[in-house]
Amino acid sequence: MTPHRSWSPRPAAVALAWVLAAVALVLTVLxxxxxxxxLMGTGTALVLGMAAYGTFVRPRLTVDxxxxxxxxLTGPRHLPxxxxxxxxxxxxxxxxxxxxxxxxxxxxxxxxxxxxTPTDLGADPRDVADVLHALRP
Numbered sequence: 237m238t239p240h241r242s243w244s245p246r247p248a249a250v251a252l253a254w255v256l257a258a259v260a261l262v263l264t265v266l267x268x269x270x271x272x273x274x275l276m277g278t279g280t281a282l283v284l285g286m287a288a289y290g291t292f293v294r295p296r297l298t299v300d301x302x303x304x305x306x307x308x309l310t311g312p313r314h315l316p317x318x319x320x321x322x323x324x325x326x327x328x329x330x331x332x333x334x335x336x337x338x339x340x341x342x343x344x345x346x347x348x349x350x351x352x353t354p355t356d357l358g359a360d361p362r363d364v365a366d367v368l369h370a371l372r373p
Contacts, residue, residue: 241371242295243357243364253287260284296356297364299371304339306350313348315341322368324361325351337361 260280267273289309298305303316321340326333337357339350357364 241300241367242298243352243359244295244297245290245293245355246358249355249358250287250290253283253290257284257287293356296358297352299368301373304368306339306352308350315339317372319343322365322372324365335361337364 257280260276260283264273264276264280267276293307293309296307298307303314304320305312305314307313319341321342323338323340325336325338327336328334335354337352339352341348341350352361352364354361
């Protein structure tokens with residue numbers, strides 16, 4: 237029996253997002269004019285959304301003997317091992333290379349692509365891919 241493994245956004249990053257949302261909310265309320273409050277309110281809503289996302293999708297990826305479970309805002313989705321293809325994708329953009337983990341799920345005519353970033357996983361996607369390949373039956 238394989239132990240459960242899971243990956244989530246880093247708790248410190250999520251806590252920082254909540255603190256920034258609180259500070260932005262205070263600055264929004266104390267804004268000197270309507271235009272400032274509107275712009276700060278928009279930024280506050282964005283940071284608040286990121287903090288809520290990081291909180292509610294924990295854990296983002298879980299692995300066990302039966303397959304992978306990916307948690308999204310609509311709820312968890314279980315992907316059996318035989319229906320999912322795991323791969324790393326390296327993208328070079330603006331002089332920076334970013335590695336993401338792609339979970340390509342197929343069942344009959346249904347298909348879904350889950351792209352997990354280092355922020356989603358709280359770890360390097362290469363390390364997560366190594367664990368997934370080692371645990372795959």
